[in-house]
Amino acid sequence: MGSTLHRTELQGYAYATRSSHRQSARLLARHDDAGLRIEIQGDGKAVIGGAYLSQVTIDPPLGRSPRKLTLPDGTVFETDDHEGIKQLTGRTHGTVLHDIEAFRPRLFGVIALCLAATWVLWRYGLDIMVAVAIAFTPAILVEQIDNGTLKTMDFAMAKPSELSDGDKAEVTQIYRKLLASLPEAEREKHSFDLQFRNMPGVGPNAFALPGGTMVMTDALAETFSDPDVIAGVLGHEIGHVVEEHGLKRLYRSLSLYVLIAFLAGDTGPILEDVILEGNLLLSLSFSRAQETSADRFGLALAKEAGFNPSGLLLFFETLQNAYGGREPTQWMSTHPSSSERLRAIEAFIDTL
């Protein structure tokens, strides 16, 4: 029967299987009983290959680059006749995508959507990714992080505490009082544990590890005898633990790094550095926001536990007087600048 109602002919080039041998060729298509059959012919009607269209691999359209058909035996037919291919194959895998990509006014919608999505990803998406990652982090792992960090610290920079048992007991009591004011659920979620270390060179300070371990330097207890100050500093550190700042920062920087590496792709030489530097500045601002948040948490907790919240104020004022004038400008730092921080603390105490 072999009806030839729609006889299609496309001009292009053909490659033999696994070879760079290239020749001008044409593609002929006709319907027969088993379906639409295509045949590739070289010069002088020599048949290079043929197959039913259903067996042919059709590369999805991509811009105006040549369309490519690969026959089951590996023969390749390539053509710039985009209209012809469209009529031959109808809608194929990838046609929708190709449509959306076309440079038309509609693309402005895509741009707007893209900018909005970038903003949403930055503002909320990262937080959600981080929250999911934290939810999937087993508690035992977080405890292990604490153990590992403590061991490294003891090895590298910390010595056993030289405080008297009486001093330690006093501080521990303040710590217990603060913890008692925490909601029951928070107390059970983290394994709070206060450690004393002698860390020369670090000065009066305390820091929290993600699992709830807290390290206080001897210098802090020696410099400040006022329980309100100790309560203010420890409250701040408890804030870091309860609000899971350590894990959040870790996961956030990891996901940002991976996202930028894979999304931005090949941005070219200088631009990559611009992105990385911008990212660093943004992560500093994130870290400053965490400090402010922990300040507020600590102030509220200290007040709740019956301490005078202005203890934290006294702590920073003393530090500023001792080490004053030696801090980097705000935007370069992981911590809010002291004067700014003092003002914020004062303002927040007023609202308590």
Place this chain on the structure above:
Amino acid sequence: MSIGLPSDAKPFKFKGNAREWFGIWIVNLLLSILTIGIYSAWAKVRAKKYFCNNTYVEGRNFDYHATGKQILIGRLIIIAFFVVFQVILTTAPVLGLILAVGLIFAYPWLIVRSMQFNARMTSFSNVRFGFVGTTGQAVLVFLIYPILMALTLYTTFPIWDRAVKRFSIDNHKLGQARFKFDAGLGAFYKALLAALTWILAVGVIGVLVTGFSFSAFYIALDNAESDPGVAIAAVGLIYLMFFAAILPAAFIYQALVRNEVYNTTTLEGGHRFASCVSAPRLLWLAISNMVVVVFTLFLMLPWAQVRMARYLTSHTGLIPGDTLDEFVNQQQAEGSAAGDAYTDLEGIDVGLPV
């Protein structure tokens, strides 16, 4: 400065355009963001395919054959490994340290796997590339040489750089035809000398014109902590040095070396290559691209990429020996997409240098 390609060279040609690539790029980006990065694997394939498909020489183009699924699996493996490594590093630092030392040796292996993958997934005129470099060679080039280079205070940098390029080019094949690299060491040292001369000249002129004094600068730096103005001035000076001296010097070196590498590379079958890029042009393109891209919130990035691709291709040529019809595919190991994901993440460029 522009010398042009030899008259018998057929220039490469990039036929893509910024409008078209913009559409593909922005849709890639949108889908990647909406899928929190998962689609980026398919986006990568589409991007690479677009640039390959539109790069022509002698009427034939390149193609890229990896699938999104391959890339995604490779990336998931690398991310999983990355997470496990971080966890071990924080929970058991000693074990983590041992692992980190092990990783140093895994690095050359991953690079070779990545180069294999990229070569196998790229074709020219229907014939796939191949990569036959071994991990042993990579250990030598990426671990031993850098150590020796550090020991010689980087005076041997050109030797190392030549070794890297030889490793990459001599191990690449098109079908069964091998590439051969034959650049002399002299050209690499000449390029380095030209770059250093530029830095020195800018430095001397800068000091003469501004009356800049090093001792005053150091004294000021010592007091920088109390005076933020000095810190800002210092940062500004570092940026000025970067844009006026170091960046141009880097481009001078790269342009000279690129030309030398292409001009001395041959492909079995009597084919040769040529390159005539100029450092000032490259520098101008890179800096103006950066400015435009940053000020358009990255929306002009596709335009910048097309502009760079056009310049590079039109200043690169093939001097065909015999016919281009006689390359034949060869069966070869495919490498791994995990290696490719690793080099993506670390920003290592392993692709074919066109």
